[in-house]
Amino acid sequence: MSKIAYIDNQPFEMKDGETILSFIKRNSGEDLVPTLCDAPNLDPYGACRVCSVDVALKSDGPVKAQASCHTPVMEGSYIFPSTPRITKLRKNIVELVLTDHPLDCLTCEVNNNCELQTVAAKVGIRDVRYPAGKNHLDKKKDLSHPYMTSDFSKCINCARCVRACDEVQGQFVLSMAGRGFDSHIIKGMNTTFNESDCVSCGACAQACPTSAISDVFESKSVVPQEKVRTVCTYCGVGCNLDVAVADNKVKSIQAPFDADVNEGHTCLKGRYAFSFYDHPDRLREPMIKKNGKFEEVSWDEAYDFIASRFTEIKKTYGPDYIAGISSARCTNEENYLMQKFMRVVIGTNNIDSCARVCHSPTAIGMQRTFGTGAATNSIIDLQYTDCMMVIGANPTASHPVTGAKMKQVAMKGKTLIIIDPRKTELTKYAQFHLQLRPGTNAAVLNMMLYYIIKEGLEDKAFIESRTEGYEEFKKEILALNIPELEKVSGVDRNLVRDAAVAYASAKNAMSFHGLGVTEHSQGTFTVMLIADLAMITGNIGRRGVGVNPLRGQNNVQGAADMGCQPYQGAGYLDLKDPEVISKYELFYKSPFPKEIGYKIPEMYDASLNDRLKAVWIIGEDLVQTDPNTHHVKKALEKLDLLIVQELFMSETAKMAHVILPGASFLEKSGTFTNGERRIQRVNKVVDPVGNTKADGQIIVDLMNKMGYPEPDYDPAVQLKEISGIVPFFKGVKWEELGINGKQWPVLEDGSDTEILHLDTFKRGKGKFIHNAFKETAEIVDHGKEFPYIITTVRELEHYNSGVMTRRTRNSRILKEDVLLINPEDARKNSIGDGELVTVESARGEIVIKAKISDEMKSGVMSTTFHFPEIMMNVITSSISDSEAKCPEYKVVACRIRKK
């Protein structure tokens, strides 16, 4: 029997756990009951009492006013949402609020978009009857921060900001201090936004019903004429953004509450770091370098120049002397077009993308064990998991929205295991922090597997029915030399055992990994060990489990899906298989190259050996971000033709022969695929600035120039073609993606997939493959001479090479790269905080400011690579993952001295 309650004597069915407010909203409309302190993404609170309704146990029984937002609806109760008694009560409450509120609505930034204003109008306030008394109208504004602003004279003490800070971001910067009339919002210990620990996520500004907390873009003002929903261009979380536009200019960005991915939240990059798009530095015209200087040319001249040079090189040397590097920042459709251009128009498999320096080991490692190189589960699974294991990732900085969700889950008491050389923010919430020496992930994971078997915690039924190769695998694990692994990794074996037991005995355990796993000489093998851990404990194929790479760039998943890899075409079809080649030839009605192409690091070697003459790079700054800068520069200098398609004059663009100005994500449409395989619509917000063009259109134009007829760039058109060749895109249609996109594989009928490998692995049975720990050549060859290890990391405020974020106010928050150094190491080398240090490796040296921090263990240092002033990658090595050729950014042997 369903349970019933009444609204104005009308019976309605109630749902379990429902509040009176949600019950009324569901049955009598969203707007019937006014609210102030209630917010869609926050827990019920009950501060303002504006949502009060009368409740009775009998239809004509005595009534009692109850705050509907946090009172559970009771079976058989009679609810009267708008009796004269209640409307009078609400009016009185709001009137009292207004006695301590500046009534300067006309000049207020949120005029016409203020919840207090709306509620006051709704309850019919015409006058405030109380005389002016004590108030807070003289509170000073806080304009100290590059983004966040506050004006607490407008605060109504609803605590929505405090709850957003706690429940959404988990930052605990804001709170309510004092009591009674003196209650007021504080930032840290009564400081300013700028001096507090605020991470500028903007959740409080979006939550505030008035303009008491806002931002410099006045994102709650009604100035914009329209809002366009699109997807963030920064990390692989794939936050949906509501972009407010006026007169073809972006005014501000907010996070939509109905977005499955980010549920009304995003970080300071997504919300505030957009102003790069019309920065004066934007490249606005195509340019050709003539006599050593760039000259602006027409698009036609640039196209003619490129087409003739490509044709010439192809004729003289052959198509394999040309290569393309596509961008994980571009849309699926653009990546698809780029690989098609290289393969079908030029006739070479020399096509790669920045996935190479990022998660290529994940793709290969997971393909070998599971059959699919993508996250097995979805971020929503965090709600269902009992244990999170985060390996080599710092999500609160690099994937902030996922990081914030992990903090919330950990604070609810779920187990958190961190395997990382740094004390990342998440370690504060973790039960286990395995602070290993960089380069020894494989050692620690092997130890975990050993203890799981030793303690008899394997999931025997799962191993039996779903996997193969276990017996051989087990033999090798049991033969491990644990004391030796303990010694190299520097992690106490008992701690490893306890963490392994926690992971293996959790009902549902979920692993996450980042570039701290992949960017190693054993990257692919480490990914396979993570997959082994999931299989041995049966953590695959249901809610709250799995192996989940935190994809770095917004569309790094998509770039690989679309075939921007030299050994796999669109849809990961293996180019070594002659049947695949015939399939592509039939599909493209054109000959298809049969030789496997160069991966990015191989392109450098090819150029230096005169085997490569032309490279076309889209949206990647190889010089600043690829390892071993001197080597990269030498290789690029040697090319006959370097085409760089970019937003800004990056370090790589400076070396180009031709520069093509591309359009940013705000200026074009298409789809991005996030880290949980979700294909989401990117919608054009403003017209391309200057004379720039969507990257896809540039590729199409060049295809046509080179005699291959291709229709204009239009995501709907290209997606249709993609769905014909990429198996897991079969049912993807531009018009049907909706506001929240679809997770691949998308079947022909349009249904999508949240969890992979439910009953069977893509490859049939999951395969156990053992990979022993092997010391990287960097340490073996240089460890004696260069005794310290430096590992590269990222900070929240900046994105990779920083070409975009450095051109926003983010650079006021974080101004430079610094070297994090342990106090003991600093003392030994007489280095003081803020002093300059020379860091030297076998490749070269950099000079960088030291920051003394216990975030790193003694012997290990870290730094970011966001600023071209430092050029961190001068010292990183050309060693790369044995399988995927992903560079080993994470282990650099070095020595230091005070400058």
Add this chain to the structure above:
Amino acid sequence: MALTKEIRFNDETMALVQRMMKRYPEGKHKSALIPILHIAQAEFDGWLSPEVMDYVASVMKIQPIEVYEVASFYSMFNLKPVGKCLIEVCRTSSCWLLGAEDVIRHLEKKLNIKVGETSADGMFTLKTVECLGSCGTAPMMQVGADYYENLNLEKVDQLVSRFKAEGKRKSYTDQPEPRSL
């Protein structure tokens, strides 16, 4: 006023703090915050500086803001430096009727400060408070853990001289003195 020592509980105090936290079930040790703040206030010059509160947060493994919000709620936590003797004079009805105002004015004059201020020698801070529940012995004041009752101006003079002579910091956590004055 600069802190006179490093912000760190000595071993004995730390043991006490740990015992306070163990009074509560696992995961609920946050409840020990108020007694621990009293200990911290007594230990670090009679007031809770941001640094002291951060330290308490780190000892208790809770967010600093959780300490600030509690400390700012209760009037017995001082968020600004105070003198060694914080004199809290009750000004609620019974005391007021029996001469609390005279006591306050007398103290202001004698110590050469206004209510809310600290004397130049850092010895005294004068504060008025609401009812301390000792109406039967009004007017009264509290200094540290002790009540001083049935006050008159002469008695106040004696007390001030005595505190000065002792030169000791008075804390809420001191053991109460025997009743007789």
